[in-house]
Amino acid sequence: MAAGPVIIVGAAMGGLRTAEALRKSGYAGELSVIGEELHAPYNRPPLSKDVLAGEVNHDAVAFPQRAATADVTWLLGRRVGSVDLAAHQLTTADGAVHPFRALVIATGIRPRRLDLPWYEGRHIVRTLDDAMALRDELVEGARIVVVGSGFIGCEVAATARKLGCEVTIVSPSALPIIRPLGAELAKEIQRRQEAHGVSFRLGRTITALSVHDGGSQLSGVVLDDGSAIDADILIEAIGSECNSEWLAGTGLDCSDGVLADGAMRAVSLDGTVHDDVYVVGDIARFPNPMFDDVPRRVEHWNIPTDTGKRAGAVLAAWLADDGTFAEIANQRFAPMPSFWSNQFEVSLQAYGLPGLADHIRLLEGELSSEAIMGYYRGDKLVGVVGLGLKAALVPYRQVIAGA
């Protein structure tokens, strides 16, 4: 076993939960967390809502620090450039070499960007700094184009509209959030967004940007049908890319995120399972026996916490070397995916993986008020989405879990 600390790369929710789980499971040795952002771990869902809408700062969204992790070394504002698994060391962009005994990969994802020229007025919403840079621009009467009609695009559009902006959502999709919600619920989301004054240009892509004369300030977007929309601000919410470039040359399977087994141990392209390298959060592609044995990346809010706790417990057992490792690593790991979305008065809550469904049924209520939609693969319920009706959703969660 190599000497040195456990190093967690990635100082967001997944890294924090892994550090807490290592301590809770009895690992008392050196533990460092390296993160690119300058902020200590914080909760991202408010970024598209409260942080954009008000004067919320880091304190309001920071995760509470617990006594158990008081002695963790936080190396913030540092990017990892490369890692050598055989030599058990990584190198940060400033050239410093950090040896490690075990490594946790928690570098997550970043927003995909439009492949168009850079102009002032192009924004994303992923980090606290992104949200704080955008919110000063969301003033009454500002003309906002949101490209992308997924959850983040729809939430940001709702927030901007509530602040008095003129908002248009442009998306190649036929309906907003059609994947994973399905057409019926997606139509209802669109209807409610439109009732609040959000405009949609669906089935369209942005092919060019325009700028004010002689400057670099965005003035509008051009769509693939040749039409133009005046815009002061363009918010890009068109999906994500994995922060896995620093793992080049390691032999790990980075074809979509980083492949892990059910113990969150990293897996190489040649099938080698690494007892001393773990993957957590948005970047982890792992199997969930609640559904099948297909490894998937799941970008839901609960996943960094569930995978971080799992990785921390397994890694602590390996480090303890007390004979419990094999048993703990082989325990069934089947976290319930769950996500939430607030847009205007719309409160959506989901369990399972609705995107796996081959058919969808209305289970309760009416889409025009409150409803529960069931998502089935064959005759098995694989997902459920509630529009309101939170308490009534709970029994379906148990059905999905197979409990």
Next chain:
Amino acid sequence: MIKIEVDMTLCQHYGQCVFEAPNIFALDDDSKLSYLAEADDSERDNVESAIDVCPMQAIRILE
């Protein structure tokens, strides 16, 4: 004893806490959260798990 506080201005009644600490938190039939403000120390782990899974980060243990 531990003292528990939920910021009801943040709470959206998602009920995730109910799965982690069912002795402390409950959703009633019209989907409103209720909770016990005091609990035995033996509930600390469950309440910490409830804090972790709250999407609104509305739950605290008052130390």
